[in-house]
Amino acid sequence: MSEPQSMRLKTIGVPKEIRGGERRVILLPKSVEELVKRGWRVIVERGAGGGISVGDSAYQQAGAQIEDTEAVWTLADIVVKYKAPVPEEFRFFRRGLTLTGILHAEGDPVLTAALLESNVAAYSYEFFQTADGCFPLAVAGGRIAGRMAALYGVWLLQAHHGGLGKAPGFQHDGADAVNCVVIGSGNVGGAATEALLALGCRVTLLTSGIDGQNRAEARFGAYGDNLGIQINSGDVLASSIAASDLVIGAVLISTFDTAPMVTEDVVRSMRAGSVLVDATAGYGGGYMPTFDRQTSLESPLFAKHGVLHCKIDNYPAAVPATAVQLVNTIYTPYLIVLLESLRTGTEDPVSQRGLVTCDGKIVHAEVLRHAKHWKLSR
Numbered sequence: 001m002s003e004p005q006s007m008r009l010k011t012i013g014v015p016k017e018i019r020g021g022e023r024r025v026i027l028l029p030k031s032v033e034e035l036v037k038r039g040w041r042v043i044v045e046r047g048a049g050g051g052i053s054v055g056d057s058a059y060q061q062a063g064a065q066i067e068d069t070e071a072v073w074t075l076a077d078i079v080v081k082y083k084a085p086v087p088e089e090f091r092f093f094r095r096g097l098t099l100t101g102i103l104h105a106e107g108d109p110v111l112t113a114a115l116l117e118s119n120v121a122a123y124s125y126e127f128f129q130t131a132d133g134c135f136p137l138a139v140a141g142g143r144i145a146g147r148m149a150a151l152y153g154v155w156l157l158q159a160h161h162g163g164l165g166k167a168p169g170f171q172h173d174g175a176d177a178v179n180c181v182v183i184g185s186g187n188v189g190g191a192a193t194e195a196l197l198a199l200g201c202r203v204t205l206l207t208s209g210i211d212g213q214n215r216a217e218a219r220f221g222a223y224g225d226n227l228g229i230q231i232n233s234g235d236v237l238a239s240s241i242a243a244s245d246l247v248i249g250a251v252l253i254s255t256f257d258t259a260p261m262v263t264e265d266v267v268r269s270m271r272a273g274s275v276l277v278d279a280t281a282g283y284g285g286g287y288m289p290t291f292d293r294q295t296s297l298e299s300p301l302f303a304k305h306g307v308l309h310c311k312i313d314n315y316p317a318a319v320p321a322t323a324v325q326l327v328n329t330i331y332t333p334y335l336i337v338l339l340e341s342l343r344t345g346t347e348d349p350v351s352q353r354g355l356v357t358c359d360g361k362i363v364h365a366e367v368l369r370h371a372k373h374w375k376l377s378r
Helices: 029-037 056-061 070-074 087-092 108-117 136-156 189-199 212-224 234-242 265-266 320-344 365-374
Strands: 011-014 041-045 065-068 079-085 097-100 123-124 179-183 202-207 227-231 244-251 275-278 302-304 307-310 357-359
Touching: 011 097, 011 123, 029 041, 029 056, 029 179, 041 234, 041 265, 065 265, 070 087, 079 320, 079 357, 087 108, 097 244, 108 357, 108 365, 136 244, 136 275, 136 320, 179 189, 179 234, 189 202, 189 212, 189 244, 202 234, 212 227, 212 320, 227 234, 234 265
Parallel strands: 011 041, 011 079, 041 065, 079 097, 097 123, 179 202, 179 244, 202 227, 244 275, 275 307
Antiparallel strands: 123 357, 302 307
């Protein structure tokens, strides 16, 4: 009797990330070693860890096999990536392949179409969800994005960028405070608030409701006069932003059908040289419709109505060493459970909620909702 297909899954492939400027790798040698101990064959692409100064020899010592791009993709039953594949990698897609990564398929119709046409089973880390509704694999990226958004926002206030020319932390010496508004108190907004307070800014944190306000007060209650926590409403938002130097938007979901919040009129109320940062960098106009384009780590801003706009969707890529260490600590236990469930044919509810395509069909509700907007559905 032949063994079930699920029991024959034995090989994990770790490709080198080739998306522009990407230096991260999804698995460090210590995670590879753990998988090898569990009976997995792990194939790592030559140079995969070079961007964070982890050499091929470290992976070999952990038990990995070092191969070229073609071998990693073609020999692996399951390919684990950090970021979504780029079009030149689509040629490796095939029926029977399982793919994992931070795919953001809901914002990428080209990738989604390729996954459907090739019948790849694709799991997206950001959608892994526990029974209590939490998204544990979004924590690492969210915390980094929030802190980096705060650092970029304060940096852009410098006069040579066109900013107001203000520096935080000198109000006790007679200078004006840097007044900031953070919209949203989740992973991203909380991390942004921590960073701004540590820099000496004065922060108004806007929460989505009373529960968020209570959680924020429990977390940040020790910051005293430098922090005000309020429930977000139209009037509170408009008055807070009009008096601000820096606004960081950290609303979790922003897409083509999200109602505008920081409207054109609200942006016009801001002083010339103030800064507006969309830290969660959603799709379409969303809740910050004056963002008609994304910016980048290399070219972080554009001006509109005299306000500097910054919408970077890959802050963790700027700090790859830190990002990879956090991700390996947080992701590896969940990846192990997913991999073992695939090998044994049992279902893991947490990772199953992150399944976006399977057998040529979209199986995740959020991706399907976007696909209907693109008129791409199966």
